[in-house]
Each structure stands twice: as structure tokens, then as C-alpha cells.
Amino acid sequence: MTLYPKLITDALATVTYAGTKKNIIESNMLADDLRIDGMKVQFTLIFPRDTDPFLKSTVKAAEAAIHYHVSKEVEVTISTEYLSKPRPEVGKMLPNV
Numbered sequence: 497m498t499l500y501p502k503l504i505t506d507a508l509a510t511v512t513y514a515g516t517k518k519n520i521i522e523s524n525m526l527a528d529d530l531r532i533d534g535m536k537v538q539f540t541l542i543f544p545r546d547t548d549p550f551l552k553s554t555v556k557a558a559e560a561a562i563h564y565h566v567s568k569e570v571e572v573t574i575s576t577e578y579l580s581k582p583r584p585e586v587g588k589m590l591p592n593v
Contacts, residue, residue: 497535497569499532499535499537503565504532504537504562505526505530506565507562507564507565508520508521508526508558508561508562511557511558511561512557513525513554514553514554515548515550520541520554520558524542525541525542525543525554526539526540527540527541527542527577535567535569536570536571536573537562537570537571537573538573538574538575539573539574539575540574540575540576540577541554541555541558541575541576542576542577543576543579544578544580545578545580546578546580548578555574555576558572559572559574
């Protein structure tokens with residue numbers, strides 16, 4: 497089986513992101529870094545913030561969708577990025593005050 501980007505994006509379009517009630521493609525959560533190497537797929541999902549309550553379930557659902565709609569043989573690696581900056585550690589917010 498030959499993998500190509502449309503197969504992957506079609507599979508990801510079946511995954512609904514609970515934060516917007518849209519699929520992760522419509523929600524613009526797929527970064528422009530989709531890489532395919534044989535039966536290995538690697539990409540990044542972009543979340544609003546690092547404390548997103550749906551992060552783990554969305555990542556698992558994305559991997560499951562690829563295995564279900566494309567092939568169980570696909571090795572999936574998903575990275576995450578965040579639109580918001582991480583919160584500063586307590587005590588470092590105003591260090592000179």
C-alpha cells in the first residue's frame with residue numbers, strides 16, 4: 497500500500513475536536529508538516545493551549561482514525577504545539593517585586 501497525504505487528511509477529517517465541535521481539519525489543527533516515509537506518518541496537531549482538556553483524547557482519536565481508515569500497519573507519530581504561551585512558573589511571574 498502506498499500512503500499519500502490525502503489518505504491521511506481524509507482520515508483525520510473523521511475526528512471531531514470537542515473544543516469546536518468541528519473535525520480537526522476544519523479546525524485548522526493540522527500543521528503544515530505532514531511527512532510520509534513508507535508506512536510511517538508524522539505530523540503535528542495544534543491546540544489552543546497546553547492545558548487543553550481534549551488534548552489526549554484528540555491525539556488518540558487521530559491515531560485510531562488513521563489505523564481504521566488507512567491501515568493498521570501505519571506507524572503514526574503525532575507531535576503537539578500550542579497557540580498560547582505556557583504559563584510562567586509560580587514565583588517567576590514578577591521576580592523583582
